[in-house]
Amino acid sequence: MSQARLAWGAFKNMVRQAARDPLWAFVALLAAPFRIWKPLLGLLFLLVIVLFVVGFGGRFALEQIGFRVGSVPVLLLDLVTLLVLLALAFRFLTNPLIIHFGDMDGETHGSARFATDKETAALARADSGLLIGRDGKTGKLLRYDGPAHLLTMAPTRTGKGVGTIIPTCSPPTAP
Numbered sequence: 001m002s003q004a005r006l007a008w009g010a011f012k013n014m015v016r017q018a019a020r021d022p023l024w025a026f027v028a029l030l031a032a033p034f035r036i037w038k039p040l041l042g043l044l045f046l047l048v049i050v051l052f053v054v055g056f057g058g059r060f061a062l063e064q065i066g067f068r069v070g071s072v073p074v075l076l077l078d079l080v081t082l083l084v085l086l087a088l089a090f091r092f093l094t095n096p097l098i099i100h101f102g103d104m105d106g107e108t109h110g111s112a113r114f115a116t117d118k119e120t121a122a123l124a125r126a127d128s129g130l131l132i133g134r135d136g137k138t139g140k141l142l143r144y145d146g147p148a149h150l151l152t153m154a155p156t157r158t159g160k161g162v163g164t165i166i167p168t169c170s171p172p173t174a175p
Helices: 002-020 022-035 037-065 072-101 117-125 160-169
Strands: 130-134 141-144
Touching: 002 022, 002 072, 022 037, 037 072, 117 141, 130 160
Parallel strands: none
Antiparallel strands: 130 141
């Protein structure tokens, strides 16, 4: 079902793109008959192979066992064959749409954001790691001991160097 949800989201993104750029949509419609043949022939080839293997091969096996045309197992095989063919066709037709328009609202321009209270609380409880600042609400030191890059941003003369960089880089002195 996730394929259908992804396809629906990709379709909505495609319609938004067409509304933003109607000339692109018009040119894409004009070029579609010339670009469709290779994927369409590949899909038809795959569907014929599946039809022969699952449909006709399964029917032959059922007839060898002794089931006649019209019996329940033969009808179930026909239904399964139809469902497999429909699922393959849906997958082949929607995959290019999902690949091209799938996640337009993703993290194209990054995923930077301010930390939530839950994330800040975890940093305030840490006893080791890189000193990255102080919680504005509680006043506790925030330490990060993870595998990511950190960027410290603050106005000039707010203590980035003496409050974060120097304490982090200088080794602790034991009495």
